[in-house]
Amino acid sequence: MTNRICHIEIDDAGLPAPTPEIEQERKVAIFDLLEDNSFTLPNREDRDVPAGPYRMLLAIRERRLVFEIAQEDETSVGAFHLSLGPFRQVVKDYFQVCENYFDAVKKLPPSKIEAIDMARRGIHNEGARVLQERLEGKADIDLDTARRLFTLICVLHFGG
Secondary structure, rough: OOOOEEEEEEOOOOOOOOHHHHHHHHHHHHHHHHHHHEEEOOOOOOOOOOOOEEEEEEEEOOOOOEEEEEEEOOOEEEEEEEHHHHHHHHHHHHHHHHHHHHHHHHHHHHHHHHHHHHHHHHHHHHHHHHHHHHHHHHOOEEEHHHHHHHHHHHHHHHOO
């Protein structure tokens, strides 16, 4: 399938080292993303869009979220630069609920953990929805791909 991401790299140069929990979230998100994703660049009026699969570099530069896209052979396709503003609150909420979740796993009964995990999933879906909106007209992604990319954006935010 060509409408997918075949490689993803996170540019975390200059960011503090992530906690073990954050590093684990990152590894799982990258693994899951590469196993199953949907990523399409829509055609532009003035030019054809090169076919995938695509390589992606995700970074925060000059307080903007940057997606650098290349073909599988590393030929550059282009980049999207998104404002971090629309993500700030949902990322903050997500980290708060994740912190509660990691604490709960250590000491609370399964019923309490389940309630926190439901809240975490809800905020995660909200972050994915924001990402899909922000990428509208730039890239088409399904909900699962958006969720996994949102996790990686959170990892970058953690250090940023």
